[in-house]
Amino acid sequence: MPATIRRATLDDLDALVPLFDGYRMFYSQPSDPALARDFLQQRLQRGESVVLLAERGDTAAGFTQLYPMFSSVRAARTWLLNDLFVAPGARGEGVGRALLDAAAAFGREHGAVGLELETTPDNRAAQALYRSAGWQPYTDTLRFQLPLAAAPA
Numbered sequence: 580m581p582a583t584i585r586r587a588t589l590d591d592l593d594a595l596v597p598l599f600d601g602y603r604m605f606y607s608q609p610s611d612p613a614l615a616r617d618f619l620q621q622r623l624q625r626g627e628s629v630v631l632l633a634e635r636g637d638t639a640a641g642f643t644q645l646y647p648m649f650s651s652v653r654a655a656r657t658w659l660l661n662d663l664f665v666a667p668g669a670r671g672e673g674v675g676r677a678l679l680d681a682a683a684a685f686g687r688e689h690g691a692v693g694l695e696l697e698t699t700p701d702n703r704a705a706q707a708l709y710r711s712a713g714w715q716p717y718t719d720t721l722r723f724q725l726p727l728a729a730a731p732a
Contacts, residue, residue, distance in 0.1 A: 581673065582641070582672075584678060584681035585634070585673070586630070587631065589624065590618060591630075594639035595615075595619055595632065596612050598625045598639055599618070599652065599662070599665065600612050600665055602642075627646070629645045631644075631682060631683065631685065640668075641678055642664055643660055643678045645658045645682060646658065656689070658685075658686050658694050663705070676708065679712040683712075698716055715724075
């Protein structure tokens with residue numbers, strides 16, 4: 580059964596929380612469904628992100644979360660694809676690719692000049708998926724960070 584992708588709303592929190600919690604656990608964070616719910620609820624209520632939800636039948640199969648950004652050099656909107664997660668039972672069935680395609684369509688529909696993402700160097704499965712969907716690694720820039728405060732546990 581192919582996945583259907585749609586923009587999530589606050590009514591989807593019950594379906595999104597286990598996926599988001601699973602995403603965080605994939606990156607070695609402790610399970611914390613209450614934190615996941617609060618974080619997603621704030622993003623959706625404040626319009627700070629766009630969450631695309633993949634469903635197979637009545638089951639939530641995955642999600643991606645996009646954050647708005649701007650390129651000053653290009654004087655245009657871009658989006659950061661910050662999160663992409665497919666439930667373990669739905670992996671290998673095209674859900675991740677469908678989410679990437681939906682994110683690209685969303686960006687185009689909203690006039691973005693591009694999408695950006697990052698992943699860990701050892702996440703080879705994700706890298707293969709991104710490359711197969713036309714994503715290209717940066718070659719002309721380096722990415723830096725300046726930690727300012729410890730993230731909530």
